Every structure is written in structure tokens, then in C-alpha cells.
Amino acid sequence: MTTIDPARIPENLRPVIEAMCATGAQLSRVIARGPLAGKLGAGVGENSDGDQQKALDVMADEMFEAALRGTGVKYYASEEQEDVLTLDEGGTFALATDPLDGSSNIDVNVTIGTIFSIFPVADSATASFLRPARDQICAGYIAYGPQTLLAVTFGAGTVLFVLDPETGRFELAEEKMDLPVAAKEFSINASNRRHWGQAVLAYVEENERGKDGPKGKDMNFRWVGSLVAETHRILTRGGTFLYPSDSRKGYENGRLRMVYEVAPMAYLVEQAGGKATDGVTPIMDLTAEQLHERRPFVFGSAEEVDRITALHC
Ligand SMILES: O=P(O)(O)OC[C@H]1O[C@](O)(COP(=O)(O)O)[C@@H](O)[C@@H]1O
Numbered sequence: 001m002t003t004i005d006p007a008r009i010p011e012n013l014r015p016v017i018e019a020m021c022a023t024g025a026q027l028s029r030v031i032a033r034g035p036l037a038g039k040l041g042a043g044v045g046e047n048s049d050g051d052q053q054k055a056l057d058v059m060a061d062e063m064f065e066a067a068l069r070g071t072g073v074k075y076y077a078s079e080e081q082e083d084v085l086t087l088d089e090g091g092t093f094a095l096a097t098d099p100l101d102g103s104s105n106i107d108v109n110v111t112i113g114t115i116f117s118i119f120p121v122a123d124s125a126t127a128s129f130l131r132p133a134r135d136q137i138c139a140g141y142i143a144y145g146p147q148t149l150l151a152v153t154f155g156a157g158t159v160l161f162v163l164d165p166e167t168g169r170f171e172l173a174e175e176k177m178d179l180p181v182a183a184k185e186f187s188i189n190a191s192n193r194r195h196w197g198q199a200v201l202a203y204v205e206e207n208e209r210g211k212d213g214p215k216g217k218d219m220n221f222r223w224v225g226s227l228v229a230e231t232h233r234i235l236t237r238g239g240t241f242l243y244p245s246d247s248r249k250g251y252e253n254g255r256l257r258m259v260y261e262v263a264p265m266a267y268l269v270e271q272a273g274g275k276a277t278d279g280v281t282p283i284m285d286l287t288a289e290q291l292h293e294r295r296p297f298v299f300g301s302a303e304e305v306d307r308i309t310a311l312h313c
């Protein structure tokens with residue numbers, strides 16, 4: 001039995017996407033059991049970036065790595081592993097993943113997710129990932145929330161599937177997601193306000209002034225702390241997300257990782273009609289120089305992202 005309709009997946013990627021979906025469905029069952037499945041949010045170590053690893057981060061990474069063996073993935077890069085792993089010598093794909101995004105929300109029953117990005121293999125492991133984001137041939141996220149969802153693109157729009165818990169299959173929910181051009185909401189971790197640069201501060205102040213400011217309309221504010229949840233909300237009803245660079249040590253390039261957080265979300269957003277930049281330059285035109293590097297990330301409704309770019313220039 002397959003967990004997703006193979007007819008909706010390009011033929012060469014079917015085993016890879018099937019492995020991602022089957023593992024996502026399995027992980028969704030573990031997450032739904034919460035404390036009954038063990039101490040999923042307990043700290044168990046540190047990843048290469050110095051972030052604390054939770055038990056579920058490590059479990060998710062091990063599950064995806066094991067499931068992707070024999071599916072055509074030659075190189076596997078993960079937030080939870082310092083170096084690229086070779087899974088299948090004869091494979092033709094390089095897959096990068098944030099196996100568990102939003103780890104701070106594990107213990108509080110708020111949406112978390114898995115993000116992935118696929119490139120065709122290049123001459124070496126690093127060359128397969130350190131290349132323009134536009135070289136991606138697939139990107140997706142699985143959101144583990146009230147519903148388990150898969151949003152995926154193969155370069156012809158962003159398609160949404162929902163997991164039917166009764167059958168364990170991902171069923172089509174939306175053929176082509178359409179990110180609204182205008183926004184009524186924005187998202188940024190406001191506790192970092194004193195560290196922001198001028199452009200970001202100006203944008204947030206415009207939003208705060210609402211109807212009485214240059215925008216002429218009120219803007220609502222949201223911050224979940226899970227990139228997957230935030231992206232899904234914005235893809236569904238519009239909005240903007242900013243994790244900019246700021247003056248804190250270690251945040252010169254923001255917080256989010258280019259290869260397995262920023263690039264795949266940018267691809268999904270563009271394919272749904274939205275925009276994604278580092279504040280100025282489209283993410284899809286940028287090339288990662290290191291596997292775990294961070295990038296400032298701004299994305300969402302086209303009108304708003306354009307306004308943020310104008311404030312940066
Ligand atoms: O805690 P902050 O600074 O608000 O950062 C929140 C961001 O960090 C992340 O949790 C990072 O992801 P991980 O949980 O995979 O490390 C994003 O999902 C989220 O957007």
C-alpha cells in the first residue's frame with residue numbers, strides 16, 4: 001500500500017516522496033501520543049550548530065535517514081548531522097532536511113513539522129547542496145498539527161495533501177495553493193526589536209500604526225515559533241514572515257538555515273505566487289556556501305515583501 005497517490009508525483013521521485021510520506025505518517029502517530037510516547041521534548045545533546053537537540057529531533061532524523069535508504073537518495077544532509085551522509089552510492093538525488101522544525105513547541109502541543117529539499121546529485125556531496133536554490137527540483141513540508149499536512153512542489157505549483165488518520169494516506173486537499181498578494185498579518189519575534197536594523201524597524205512601525213499610518217489599514221500580529229506552522233498559515237491566508245539579521249552575536253544572518261529551512265520554504269512560497277528574499281535578493285537566486293549557514297529570511301504576500309525590499313534600499 002502507498003501512502004500517497006503515485007500519479008501525483010514525478011516518476012523518478014516516487015520512492016523518495018513515498019518514504020517521506022510513510023515516515024511523516026509514522027511520526028505523526030508518535031507526536032499525537034505525546035507523553036505516552038516518552039519524553040519527546042527532553043534535551044539529549046547539541047547539534048553541529050550548538051542548538052540543543054530534543055529526543056524527537058534525533059528520533060525524526062533517524063527515521064527519515066533509515067526510510068530514505070534504497071530510494072535513490074545518494075546524499076542526505078540534516079540539521080541534526082554535522083556532515084552529509086552517503087545513503088545509496090548509485091542514487092541520483094541529494095535530500096536536505098530539517099527533520100523536526102519548531103522543537104521548542106514539542107512539549108506544548110503546538111504545530112511542529114518536517115522540511116525537505118531535493119536537488120539532483122552533482123559531482124560531490126557538498127556541490128550537491130551548495131548551489132543556487134533555484135536548482136531544487138522538489139521542496140516540501142509536513143506539518144504535525146490538528147491535521148497532518150503535506151505541502152509539496154515539483155516546480156509546477158504548490159500542492160497540498162492532508163493525512164487521513166483513518167487510512168494512513170495523504171489525500172489531495174488543494175491542487176494549487178494561492179498565496180494572497182495582500183496581507184493583514186505579519187510575523188516576527190518582537191522580543192528582538194532592540195537588535196533590529198532600521199529597515200525592519202520601519203516596517204514593523206508602519207504595521208503598528210495601522211489605519212493611522214502610511215499603510216492605511218490595520219495589521220494583525222502572529223508569532224508561533226514554528227517555521228512550518230507560520231509558512232502554512234501564510235500560504236493559506238497571506239501575511240509576512242521575517243527572521244532578519246540582527247545585532248546579537250551569532251544572528252548576523254538571522255537564525256534560519258539556508259539549505260534545509262530557507263531554500264525549500266522559498267521554493268514553496270514562490271510556487272504559490274508569493275515572494276521570498278533575504279530582505280533584498282530573492283532567495284531562489286542565492287547560493288549556500290556552507291551546509292549549516294544561516295540566512296535572513298523574509299517571505300509572504302508579494303505586496304508586503306516588495307515594501308520590505310523598498311525599505312532596505
Ligand atoms: O525562538 P525564535 O528565535 O523565535 O526562533 C523561532 C524559529 O526557530 C525555529 O524553531 C528553528 O527551527 P528548529 O526547531 O528546527 O531549530 C523555527 O521553526 C522558528 O521560526
Ligand SMILES: [Mg+2]
Binds near residue numbers: 098100101102
Ligand atoms: Mg527548523
Ligand SMILES: [Mg+2]
Binds near residue numbers: 098101103
Ligand atoms: Mg529542527
